[in-house]
Amino acid sequence: MNGAVVTVGAELLAGRTADTNATWLCRQLHDRGVTVERVTTVPDRVGDIARVVNEYRAEYDAVVVTGGLGPTHDDVTMAGIAAAFGRSLERSDEALTWLTEEGGYTREELTTGTADLPRGARPLHNEVGVAPGAVVESVYVLPGVPQEMKTMFELVADEFTGQPLFREVVVADEPESALVGRLEELRAEFDVTVGSYPGDGVRISIESADEDLTEAAAAWVRERVEEHDSEPPS
Template sequence: MNVAVVTVGDELLAGRTENTNATWLCTRFDERGIDVERVTTLPDRVGDIARVVNEYRAEYDAVVVTGGLGPTHDDLTMEGVAAAFGRSLERNDEALAWLESEGGYAREDLTAGTADLPRGARPLHNVEGVAPGCVVGSVYVLPGVPAEMEAMFAAIVDEFDGEPRHREVVVADEPESALVGRLEAVQEEFDVVVGSYPGESVRITVQSPDPAVVEAATAWLRERVEEVEEVEE
């Protein structure tokens, strides 16, 4: 399964708010063996949201959109998602009923538009806030507030199913440029994906769905690279 993550908000693009939602979602998907192939941040503009969601829903198994939910003037994500599907925004009675019965809100106290969702959307209830999310086709729309987003994602996480993956790390005490030949060779020898991440040392990750292959490839590497020595305290 592959997914695209879309985060919405002028404040993200201005650097006023750190985009922790993207990192959190990517981590959760990686844990489930799901490939995140795009992370895109968009301004609060209906046209941009509609264009990108429409493009990504045709290209990826699922699109997860966060941010810009609610009834205020700059909460435009639902309108953009509705436009991507050529649908109108309509009051969702299921979402309203949940807000009254479980959220404890009187209908007349809710700001107009709070429960407006794309026509035919499946509502996702917000147990940590007010504004509901929704699912339209393969597009999942979640709040931008991290606590709200994480709680809502927990309710749908089982809808994302990937291939289990296994990973081991070798830390090399050599320049990355000196390791190129051996990194190419281990991928030719074994059916693994290898990544290298330089810093004070080079972290080499070895990944495969098969734990035995990962173990064999890692052993092969350890015989051929100079590893960082552990310092005894």
């Protein structure tokens, strides 16, 4: 299974807010064996949201969209999703009923448009906030508030499946340029994905769908590099 993540918000593009949602989602999807191939941030504009979502839903098995949910003037994500599918925005009786019966709100407390979703969407109830999310075919729409997004993702986490990957990290106490030849040998010797990341030492990340192969490749590296004495990050 492959996928894409789309985050919505002018505050992200202006650098006023760090896009922690994309990082968290990528980690969750990766841990479930989903290959994330695109992460894109778009402004709060219906046309931009619709264009990117329409492109990605045709190309990938799943698209996760976060941000811009709610009834205020700049919360236009649901309208963008509706436009991507050529559907109208309609009040979801299921979402409204949940908000009043389970969410603890009265209808008078809810701003007009709070429960508006693309026609035919499956509502995702917001257990720690107000604005509902939705699933439209292969597109999952979640809130931008991190805790709301994380809680809502758990409602659909089991729908993201793929081949789990095993990962080993070796931290080398050598310059990255000095490791090039050995990393080329590693790739030739083992059918694994290899990445190298300089920092406090050079983190050599080794991944594959075969746990034994991954461990063997990591052992091969450890025999051939000078290891850094710090613990590698997860």
